[in-house]
Amino acid sequence: MTRSVRLLRSPSASEADERPRHCPPGEYEAFILQGPQGQRSKTLQRREHARFLRTFPNLADWFDQPLRQRLGWRNGAVGVRRCGPGDGFDVTAGWINYNARPYLVYLTLTGRMRLDWGWLLGIGVVKWQQIADQLGLPLSAQMEQLCQQLGALGHYVGYPERFRALWAASRLVLHRGDPDLGAVTAEDVEEMRARIRTADQIPGIGEVHPPEQLARVKLAWAASVYRVGLALFHAGFIDRLAVRPMIALILALLAIPLVWAGLLIRTTRTGSR
Numbered sequence: 001m002t003r004s005v006r007l008l009r010s011p012s013a014s015e016a017d018e019r020p021r022h023c024p025p026g027e028y029e030a031f032i033l034q035g036p037q038g039q040r041s042k043t044l045q046r047r048e049h050a051r052f053l054r055t056f057p058n059l060a061d062w063f064d065q066p067l068r069q070r071l072g073w074r075n076g077a078v079g080v081r082r083c084g085p086g087d088g089f090d091v092t093a094g095w096i097n098y099n100a101r102p103y104l105v106y107l108t109l110t111g112r113m114r115l116d117w118g119w120l121l122g123i124g125v126v127k128w129q130q131i132a133d134q135l136g137l138p139l140s141a142q143m144e145q146l147c148q149q150l151g152a153l154g155h156y157v158g159y160p161e162r163f164r165a166l167w168a169a170s171r172l173v174l175h176r177g178d179p180d181l182g183a184v185t186a187e188d189v190e191e192m193r194a195r196i197r198t199a200d201q202i203p204g205i206g207e208v209h210p211p212e213q214l215a216r217v218k219l220a221w222a223a224s225v226y227r228v229g230l231a232l233f234h235a236g237f238i239d240r241l242a243v244r245p246m247i248a249l250i251l252a253l254l255a256i257p258l259v260w261a262g263l264l265i266r267t268t269r270t271g272s273r
């Protein structure tokens with residue numbers, strides 16, 4: 001029998017408005033000043049934020065950029081798991097978008113936008129934890145409880161597995177636009193699984209993940225999302241558990257020799273009479 005770990009719920013959870021919008025003037029600047037960073041870092045963050053606002057006064061325009069540009073890039077950086085920008089890349093826009101990542105996460109965790117699957121699957125590390133903690137959200141505790149639930153189900157939760165679980169769970173939250181992990185539904189999980197299966201159809205994803213690499217990482221992504229869905233199901237937050245397509249295929253293939261074996265036995269018995 002597996003032990004169920006109940007996730008904490010956020011008292012202020014609410015689904016994001018479909019229209020992305022900036023926060024009121026001064027709100028994010030005040031959030032930066034209240035953070036744990038040094039004064040020099042805070043000054044740089046405020047400048048980067050102001051530059052992003054000047055570039056995209058209408059936040060909806062940010063979504064109109066090519067995916068590679070929206071993901072951003074540090075000029076001179078070398079990508080290991082993802083491709084760097086190609087010829088013709090707007091270095092200035094890439095730098096602005098790279099530095100805007102914390103602000104985009106802030107907007108999402110405060111219910112003002114929903115990040116799309118292209119951005120969420122194209123980006124590497126999303127640093128949500130410090131932002132969520134500073135906002136007073138229980139998201140970090142919920143993520144810890146999620147890992148405990150996986151452990152209670154008998155899954156190993158060492159660093160690689162823990163990282164993969166948090167990778168999937170954080171993206172479910174950021175796409176939904178609701179900072180409460182407990183608000184994630186079975187439909188959300190299935191939507192992410194479906195988008196991963198068709199990730200090669202996301203406009204611009206090939207500029208981030210080459211086709212041969214994407215084919216490999218899709219399998220890892222799918223496994224991570226399934227495990228998170230498993231934990232959410234046993235914690236009582238989603239109402240159904242999906243069967244992994246690969247497992248269903250394997251079971252079907254394993255059944256084939258058993259069917260033939262049954263036919264052979266019956267044929268042998270009939271012939272010996």
